[in-house]
């Protein structure tokens with residue numbers, strides 16, 4: 001099995017490794033086939049656009065207990081996702097990550113599932129928490145008006 005130069009670079013020197021304390025969203029996925037696990041943590045920022053405001057991935061980190069391909073794809077994922085809007089980040093696919101690494105050996109393609117899925121879960125987690133916060137705020141405002 002031969003890995004590309006980029007896979008080896010990201011495996012031997014992975015970027016954005018670690019945990020974000022008080023992350024805005026966390027995604028955890030496991031690979032049932034091999035038992036490997038990965039966590040992705042995101043911090044979401046807001047920036048002004050011509051049309052108003054957009055949310056983007058301000059910071060992202062990962063922890064992966066997995067094979068060389070899982071670590072390299074996680075590292076590449078963080079590089080690809082950082083600075084992207086949430087909408088763009090949701091579209092990042094397993095194939096995008098594998099392509100950015102100049103490909104993965106076919107037997108290792110399943111390892112790239114972890115990274116994309118964990119990011120999507122972290123964004124879902126952020127959006128779920130945001131909805132809960134908005135509902136709580138609305139309920140509090142209603143209570144205050146009723147007092």
Ligand code: FES
Pocket residue numbers: 031034035036066067068069070110111114
């Ligand atoms: S062998 Fe488990 S993610 Fe690669």
